[in-house]
Amino acid sequence: MSTLNYRHLHYFWVVAKEGGFARAADRLDIAVQTISAQVRELEKSLGNQLLKPQGRGVALTEAGEAAFARAEEIFRIGEALPGEVREAASHKSVRLAVGLSDGISKLAAHALLSAVLATPNLRLVCHEGEFEQLQAELALHHLDLVLAGQPGSANPNLRLTSARLASSPVDWYGPSALVRRASAKEFPACLADLPVLLPTRHAVLRTALEHWFDQRGMRPRVVGEFEDSALMVVFAAQGLGVFPVSRLGAQDLVMLRGLRLLGRCDDVREEIHAIRSRRGLHHPLVRILVQAEQR
Numbered sequence: 001m002s003t004l005n006y007r008h009l010h011y012f013w014v015v016a017k018e019g020g021f022a023r024a025a026d027r028l029d030i031a032v033q034t035i036s037a038q039v040r041e042l043e044k045s046l047g048n049q050l051l052k053p054q055g056r057g058v059a060l061t062e063a064g065e066a067a068f069a070r071a072e073e074i075f076r077i078g079e080a081l082p083g084e085v086r087e088a089a090s091h092k093s094v095r096l097a098v099g100l101s102d103g104i105s106k107l108a109a110h111a112l113l114s115a116v117l118a119t120p121n122l123r124l125v126c127h128e129g130e131f132e133q134l135q136a137e138l139a140l141h142h143l144d145l146v147l148a149g150q151p152g153s154a155n156p157n158l159r160l161t162s163a164r165l166a167s168s169p170v171d172w173y174g175p176s177a178l179v180r181r182a183s184a185k186e187f188p189a190c191l192a193d194l195p196v197l198l199p200t201r202h203a204v205l206r207t208a209l210e211h212w213f214d215q216r217g218m219r220p221r222v223v224g225e226f227e228d229s230a231l232m233v234v235f236a237a238q239g240l241g242v243f244p245v246s247r248l249g250a251q252d253l254v255m256l257r258g259l260r261l262l263g264r265c266d267d268v269r270e271e272i273h274a275i276r277s278r279r280g281l282h283h284p285l286v287r288i289l290v291q292a293e294q295r
Contacts (some may be wrong), residue, residue: 006074008042011035012050013071016064020057093123096285099134100126101148103203104272105229107249109147112165112272115292116285128228135160138275144283145276149204152275159278163290166248166272170205172262173233173253174242179260182242187263188216195241196220200227205270209244212268233259246270 015024015035025032043050050064060068096116100109116122127134127143132153134146139158146152151162172187173179174194182190198220199206213220223241226232233253236243242262245253248270253259280286 005038005042005045008038008045009067009071010075012039012042012064013068013075015039015051015058016060016068016071019059023057093121094119094285095123095125096145096283097125097127097143099137099143099146100128101131101134101146102128102227103131103199103205104147104149105199105205105246105249105270107229107233107252108166108168108246108270108272109249110252111248112147112289112292116288119285122285135275138277138280141277141279144280145274145286145289148273148275149271151273161276161278161281163274163276164271165274165289165292166246167269168246168248168272169264169266170209170244170268170270171247171250171264172242172244173250173259174236174262175239176258176260177239178242179262182262188218188265190262191220191242192218194221195223197224197226197232197236197241197243198222199229199232199244200225203227205244205246205268208268208270212265244268248272 011024011028011030014028015021018024018027021032021036021039025035028035039051046063046067048063049061050067051058052061052064053059098113100106113124117124127137129137131148131150134143134148135153135158137143138146138160147165151164152158152160172191174182178194182194184190185193198209201207224232224235226235229245229249230252232243233245235241237257237259244265246269274286274290276283276286276290
C-alpha cells in the first residue's frame with residue numbers, strides 16, 4: 001500500500017475550501033497547473049475522483065466529502081501541534097483529557113475531578129460521548145481517562161483497566177414551591193403528586209431508579225428526561241420538577257438558589273468508574289484521581 005502524500009492532500013484541502021483551483025493557487029502562490037496535477041495524483045493514489053466541476057469552480061464528490069472531512073481533522077491537529085509542542089517543552093501546562101460517558105452525573109464527575117483542579121497550570125479537556133466511542137478514543141490514547149457508570153469492556157484488545165471511584169447514595173431535590181407542596185406526604189410517597197425529572201434511559205442510574213419505583217408500586221409523572229444532570233438541575237430550579245442527584249454531586253447545587261432537599265434515597269446508588277489505558281496508568285493526575293479515597 002502506497003504512503004499518502006500529505007502535500008497532495010493539503011493542496012486538495014485548500015482547493016476544496018476555496019471552491020476552485022484558481023483561488024487556491026492565489027492563496028498558496030503556486031501555479032494552477034501545479035495544484036491541478038498534484039490533486040490528480042492524490043485522486044490516482046486513492047482510486048477515486050474527489051472533485052467535480054461546478055460552475056466556474058469545483059465541488060466535492062461523495063468520495064471527496066470523506067477525504068475532506070479527514071483532511072480537516074489532520075490539518076486542524078497540525079495547526080495545534082506547534083503550540084502543544086512549545087507547551088510541553090516549556091512545561092507551562094499539565095494536560096488532562098477526560099471522557100465523560102453520556103449516562104453519568106456531570107455534577108458527580110465535577111466533584112471527583114475537584115481532586116486535581118488546583119493543579120498548577122492545569123489544562124483540562126473534557127469530552128462527552130457514548131460509552132463505546134469513548135473507550136475507543138481511550139484505547140487510541142486520545143483520552144487519558146474515561147468516567148462512566150460502569151466498568152470498562154472486557155475486550156482484551158482494548159487493554160483497559162477499571163477502578164470504581166465512587167458509589168454515592170441518591171437524594172431528591174426540587175424547587176422550594178414543589179417541596180413545600182409535598183410536605184403533606186412523607187417521602188417517597190409524595191413523588192406520586194409531583195412532576196418528576198429523570199436521566200434518560202441509557203443512564204445506568206435510570207435503571208436503578210425504575211427498579212426502585214417498581215419495588216414501591218410507584219408510577220411517577222415524568223415531565224422531563226435529560227442526558228446532562230447539570231441541565232436537569234437548571235430546569236428544576238426554574239420550577240419544572242423534582243429530580244434525583246447523587247449525594248456526591250449535590251454539593252454543587254449551592255450554585256443555584258431555591259433548591260431544597262425533598263428526601264434521601266440511601267438504597268439507590270450511583271457508581272462512577274475510572275477507565276484507563278496502560279499509558280493512562282502513568283499519568284500523574286489520573287493516578288491522583290484513582291488513588292483518592294473511594295466515596
